[in-house]
Amino acid sequence: MAELPEHNSWLSVPAPAKLNLMLHITGRRDDGYHNLQTLFQFVDYGDELHFKLRNDGELTLTPAIEGVSFEDNLIIRAARLLQKKSEKKLGADIRLDKKLPMGGGLGGGSSDAATTLLALNTLWDLQLSLDELAAIGLSLGADVPVFVRGEAAFAEGVGEILTPVPELAEPWYLVVCPQVHVNTGKIFSHEGLTRDSDPINIRTALRQGGRNDCQAIVSMLYPEVGNTLNLLNKFSFAKMTGTGACIFSSFGSETEAISVSAQLPAEYKVFVAKGVNQSPAHKVLFGPS
Ligand SMILES: C[C@@](CO)(OP(=O)(O)O)[C@H](O)COP(=O)(O)OP(=O)(O)OC[C@H]1O[C@@H](n2ccc(N)nc2=O)[C@H](O)[C@@H]1O
Numbered sequence: 001m002a003e004l005p006e007h008n009s010w011l012s013v014p015a016p017a018k019l020n021l022m023l024h025i026t027g028r029r030d031d032g033y034h035n036l037q038t039l040f041q042f043v044d045y046g047d048e049l050h051f052k053l054r055n056d057g058e059l060t061l062t063p064a065i066e067g068v069s070f071e072d073n074l075i076i077r078a079a080r081l082l083q084k085k086s087e088k089k090l091g092a093d094i095r096l097d098k099k100l101p102m103g104g105g106l107g108g109g110s111s112d113a114a115t116t117l118l119a120l121n122t123l124w125d126l127q128l129s130l131d132e133l134a135a136i137g138l139s140l141g142a143d144v145p146v147f148v149r150g151e152a153a154f155a156e157g158v159g160e161i162l163t164p165v166p167e168l169a170e171p172w173y174l175v176v177c178p179q180v181h182v183n184t185g186k187i188f189s190h191e192g193l194t195r196d197s198d199p200i201n202i203r204t205a206l207r208q209g210g211r212n213d214c215q216a217i218v219s220m221l222y223p224e225v226g227n228t229l230n231l232l233n234k235f236s237f238a239k240m241t242g243t244g245a246c247i248f249s250s251f252g253s254e255t256e257a258i259s260v261s262a263q264l265p266a267e268y269k270v271f272v273a274k275g276v277n278q279s280p281a282h283k284v285l286f287g288p289s
């Protein structure tokens with residue numbers, strides 16, 4: 001368990017990015033949402049959040065995210081849902097060190113929400129189980145439960161039916177983020193989207209690697225994504241994460257990944273990070289698995 005900060009100092013917890021190593025769309029549900037099969041893995045790079053207890057029931061968040069109001073920020077929405085679980089006047093000062101691009105398919109907002117649920121559950125001593133936190137998280141977004149549970153996983157449904165896959169290799173990734181914001185709704189409502197992939201089992205997904213069914217449409221609607229894929233493919237097999245726009249390739253070593261990143265045009269926003277099957281947030285709060 002996490003050591004509670006002494007003398008009410010700050011509790012610092014990472015909010016890592018995720019990659020969708022494959023993403024197949026297997027059907028459309030009656031509510032318009034799509035059933036997916038996807039492999040989630042974390043990387044040891046992301047946002048960082050810092051929490052300090054307040055006993056007056058107030059929440060503060062600094063700095064604000066441009067274009068996202070205080071009450072719409074997934075961090076505050078997650079904190080508000082937890083406040084409802086207690087009679088006490090629980091509050092917190094929260095600091096956000098935002099490193100992940102928004103709308104890049106790296107799940108930054110979902111990860112911020114999950115880290116908030118995990119950290120405040122500890123700080124406020126709510127003693128909610130991971131099952132309870134994942135259920136609260138699902139009401140905030142389909143990707144929140146996997147971050148709450150903190151294990152690399154094969155996900156089905158809209159992403160909430162999770163089977164851990166601790167056997168995934170943990171390579172180094174070069175992640176390239178084209179400076180475009182992909183509208184997830186626009187991709188899922190596109191008539192040309194492949195939405196009838198045959199369901200596969202985990203073993204096949206792990207063996208074949210799989211593809212991203214959104215990649216072709218996103219590349220067509222946002223040519224910068226297609227161009228980035230073409231460029232990175234010259235060095236190593238490249239794939240898009242989620243509904244984009246970020247692209248990733250895997251490497252056997254950090255040195256190799258850095259060496260390829262150094263050959264990309266300077267205007268490209270990139271980072272190199274290690275794939276990890278345990279979320280760095282869990283590592284900090286619960287110790288290494
Ligand atoms: C597809 C994934 C894979 O990780 O993409 P990324 O967001 O990470 O890129 C996620 O599950 C995305 O989940 P999330 O980010 O919560 O999606 P939302 O913003 O709620 O979705 C925006 C819109 O996309 C459509 N949508 C989303 C998810 C889904 N399984 N089926 C859908 O049809 C819906 O029309 C929804 O209104």
Ligand SMILES: Nc1ncnc2c1ncn2[C@@H]1O[C@H](COP(=O)(O)OP(=O)(O)O)[C@@H](O)[C@H]1O
Binds near residue numbers: 074102112244
């Ligand atoms: N703390 C947050 N961090 C990022 N985005 C947030 C946050 N709170 C709300 N949002 C909203 O969620 C949207 C999706 O953000 P993000 O999770 O980064 O994208 P993606 O799921 O494509 O990786 C943003 O465009 C923003 O409007």
